[in-house]
Amino acid sequence: MDALGHLVTAQRTFARERNWDQFHTPKNLAMALGGEIGELAEAVADRLDPHRHDPGADDTSLIEEIGDVTLYLLRLHDVTQTVPPSPSPVDCGRGSNDDVAMSVMRAVCALTAASGRLLELFQWTSCTATIDESIGAELPERLAAVVAQLSMLSARLGIDPIAAATTKLRKNAEKYPVAASFGSARKYTTFTTGTSGS
Numbered sequence: 001m002d003a004l005g006h007l008v009t010a011q012r013t014f015a016r017e018r019n020w021d022q023f024h025t026p027k028n029l030a031m032a033l034g035g036e037i038g039e040l041a042e043a044v045a046d047r048l049d050p051h052r053h054d055p056g057a058d059d060t061s062l063i064e065e066i067g068d069v070t071l072y073l074l075r076l077h078d079v080t081q082t083v084p085p086s087p088s089p090v091d092c093g094r095g096s097n098d099d100v101a102m103s104v105m106r107a108v109c110a111l112t113a114a115s116g117r118l119l120e121l122f123q124w125t126s127c128t129a130t131i132d133e134s135i136g137a138e139l140p141e142r143l144a145a146v147v148a149q150l151s152m153l154s155a156r157l158g159i160d161p162i163a164a165a166t167t168k169l170r171k172n173a174e175k176y177p178v179a180a181s182f183g184s185a186r187k188y189t190t191f192t193t194g195t196s197g198s
Helices: 003-017 026-048 060-079 097-122 133-157 161-175
Strands: none
Touching: 003 060, 003 161, 026 060, 026 097, 026 133, 060 133, 060 161, 097 133, 133 161
16 A cells, blocks of 8 residues: 555544544535635745745644645545545746745645635535535546645645645644544644633
8 A cells, every 4th residue: 555545544544533424524524625725825825925934944834734735635535435646746847936936826826726616516515424416526526626736736845745644644643632532523722621622
C-alpha cells in the first residue's frame, strides 16, 4: 500500500475509533473542506504579505492548513467512495519572487473556485450519509478539480500534501483523544473548559 492508501486507512480508523462516521456526511465534509480552504488562503496571504509575515518564520501554519485540506478532501473521497487521483508532481519552474507570489495567489484563487464549485453541488441537499444521482454524476470531476488545484498550490509552496496530512492526523490524534471525543462533534478546545468551541 502506498502513502496515500495508508493515510486513507489511518484516517478511516481515526474516525471510527471516535465514532465520528455519524458526522462525516458528504455535505458536512464538503462544508468543512471549504472552511479549511479559507483558512489556507488566509495563511497564504499572511505568508506573502511583507507587512504581516516575519521572513525568518517557518511555514508551520501553511503546512498544517494544507494538511487539513488534504485530510478533508481524502475523507470526502472515502465517504463518497470516489477514488482519489494520485497526486501528480507539478513543475512550477523558476521565476522572480514577484512571479512566484503571483503564481501562488493564482493557485489559491483556482483552489477556492474549484472548492466553490464542489460546495455548490451540496447547496440544497440534506446532511444524509448518501448522495443522490445528480450529485454522484458530477462529484468525481469536481473533486478531481480540487485535488488538481491543491496539488498545484502545494507544489508552488514546496509542501508535500500527503506528508502534511500525515503529520496533521498525528496531531489531531493528540488533540482528540478517544475518551474525550468519542461520539462528540465538540472542538478539542472544549475538552478542558467545558465551553463551546468555535
